[in-house]
Amino acid sequence: MKRKIKSIWIFFILILLISFSLALAREKKVLIYSTKIYWNYPYQEFLDFYKKELEITFRKENYKIEWRTISKKEALEFLKRGIYDCICELEITGIKNQVSLDWKIYKIGKKRPVYFYVTGDAENIIDLVSNTLKYFKTILEEKVLVEKIKVKGNIRISKELIFSEIKTKPNEILDFDKLNEDLRSIYKLGYFENVEILLEQGERGVIVIFQVKERPSVKEVVFEGNKKIKSDDLAKIVNIKKDTIVTSETLDKALENIKNYYEQLGYHGTKVKILTKKISPTEIKLIFHIKEGKKKYIKKIEFIGNKAFSDKKLKKYLSVSEKTFFSPVKKIVNYLRTIVHPEPLAEPGVYNWVLLERDLGRIETFYKNKGYIDAKVGEPIVEEEEGEVIIKIPIHEGSQYRVGKIKIIQDMFPEKEIYKKLRLKPGKVFSLLKLKQDESYILHMFANRGYAYAKVDLDIKKDPQRKLIDITYKVNKGPLVYINRIEIQGNVKTRDKVIRRELLLAEKWPYSAERFEKSEERLRRLGFFEDVKIEKEKGAKENELNLKIKVKEMLTGTFGIGGGYSTVDKFILMVNVTERNFLGKGQRVSLMARIGTKRSRYSINFYDPYFMDTRYSLGTSLYNYMIEYEDFTKDSKGFSIQTGYDFTINLSGYIGYRYDDTDLEDLREEVSKIILESKDIHITSAVRAGLTYDSRNRYFLPTKGWYHNVE
Secondary structure, eight states, X not given: OHHHHHXXXXXXXXXXXXXXXXXXXXXXXXXXXXXXXXXXXXOHHHHHHHHHHHHHHHHHTTEEEEEOOOOHHHHHHHXXXXXXXXXXXXXXXXXXXXXXXXXXEEETTOSSOEEEEEEEETTOHHHHHHHHHHHHHHHHXXXXXXXXXXXXXXXXXXXXXXXXXXXXXXXXXXXXXXXXXXXXXXXXXXXXXXXXXXXEXXXXXXXXXXXXXXXXXXXXXXXXXXXXXXXXXXXXXXXXXXXXXXXXXXXXXXXXXXXXHHHHTTEETOEEEEEEEEEETTEEEEEEEEEOOEEOEEEEEEEESOOSSOHHHHHTTOSOOOOOTTHHHHHHHHHHHHHHSOOOOOOTTBOOHHHHHHXXXXXXXXXXXXXXXXXXXXXXXXXXXXXXXXXXXXXXXXXXXXXXXXXXXXXXXXXHHHHTTOSOOTTSBOOHHHHHHHHHHHHHHXXXXXXXXXXXXXXXXXXXXTTEXXXXXXXXXXXXXXXXXXXXXXXXXXXXXXXXXXXXXXXXXXXXXXXXXXXXXXXXXXXXXXXXXXXXXXXXXXXXXXXXXXXXXXXXXXXXXXXXXXXXXXXXXXXXXXXXXXXXXXXXXXXXXXXXXXXXXXXXXXXXXXXXXXXXXXXXXXXXEEEEOSSOEEEEEEEEXXXXXXXXXXXXXXXXXXXXXXXXXXXXXXXXXXXXXXXXXXXXXXXXXXXXXXXXXXXXSOSSOOEEEEO
């Protein structure tokens, strides 16, 4: 009995082993339910051979391929029922003898399909099939290890840049979704015409190869057909540099920029085509072929619906204007204005849609600043008449509103202190601009007390019956903010302390908006920098603020040399050397020499605005000059010293002493009595004192402030 039971167990174990072996050996069934072909080429022979070779090769690896033409819905139903291990869509795209096989694979239990493609020569069908099999095995068998990642085909673009876009990493399980994302990321760089992913069998897994083909670089940019605009100006607009790789997005933007520029200048209907000419395998010539449009002139501009303001008044807010007898004169005036203020201006009398669109907003803002808060400016109606343009601008004015009640909710200042400086008062005409100015003023008051993050919530209530607007300013002052860190950037020559001593703010001090603005002005007033910007950044804590001071240094040294001839002085040679920021310490040093037959002068000057890092200034000067008159020669030597002190931010005082030792020589008999009596007076001393008030916002070309000196 025991022997029989043992025999039965052995029989069942054998059955299980055989079943398991058969399960392992089961063919994986693949359904290709859709095949699309895009190829202007006799492809049937290729397709038949490819299908046959694919079936044979796949069968050796225990895959059975079935080709059927059914709907995607039916195919997915087969997959759901487990009839197939995967279902596929195949698209074959060919250009001459080059072919791309694009596969989309749906697997059991996976919602999203997996994509891959294989490219190559149509004659190398065995290679195409072999590469297809590698992808299939990797997708169906899963859990394949990524052994190594390689990048091939790059010439100018660094591998580091490409690798930075690849999220697939060595020693990870191969993920086709991630590979597809990597492919898209590399494409998005814009530097490549083509990117392929190739898989090679390694010792421990697969080697992933990103095969790239770089776009050619631009060797030359040429403009053709442009007569109204210089090529140099167009080159600035497209902004495509030599030896750069351009993307389709860059070219589209360049094309749009050219069209817009022509439109801004009034040339309507300009057409631009971009052509490329291959110079070498890696270089191209970009040709912008331009067919310039024509200018349209404005015959008349009229407004529809305006009652409060005349057409003449509203036209002042338009950049475009009607063509008149004086249009050519206005054109010259506009040109001269652009020399001082390089801002694009509409050519008088020329229709310019871009500027007209912008000006509609200006008219609407004008109305809102005059109390017409419901005012709307409609789309202009443009009519052509005998080659000229008539523009009609519809306007809905609405009613004019005045200011009703004003309420300020805050807990910092007496309400009267804020109220007295507001520009909007009850009974006055409402203005959107003044409302913003009042909001800024309130914020500025709180920021001056250290509340840098203060906010104002505006509540505007409109009463259409009384035509009044009630305004409520609700201030959330936030935390009291302190300066955490001050960082200085851009100063190569100028020392940090020279910049810091001009600041009216320091680390651990409470923030002040007024001191912030004055600090920027003081740095500009030094005359050491082309540009000064102080940026605010939030600190690690909510009550901290970091200041980042960005400066761009300018040349502070000057050297001048000149010469001349006059009947009085005969030959003259002049040399002048000045350094306003000596050794980057903010000190001023100058040397001057004027050498002539009759007159000579030499001087050395030094000035330190913060002597020994104090608020006292020190200036010294040494000089020696000789003047040869007809009756005598004057030879003077001397020095001066001056010290000053800053009483306030803008007011400073100074006191100085000058010592002069003069000799009168070579006196003739006919010399005047006064000169003769002065012969024995050698030493002269003088004391000078004065006050200086300087509130200019910059050293060169100031736009606001005062400079006064009393001595």
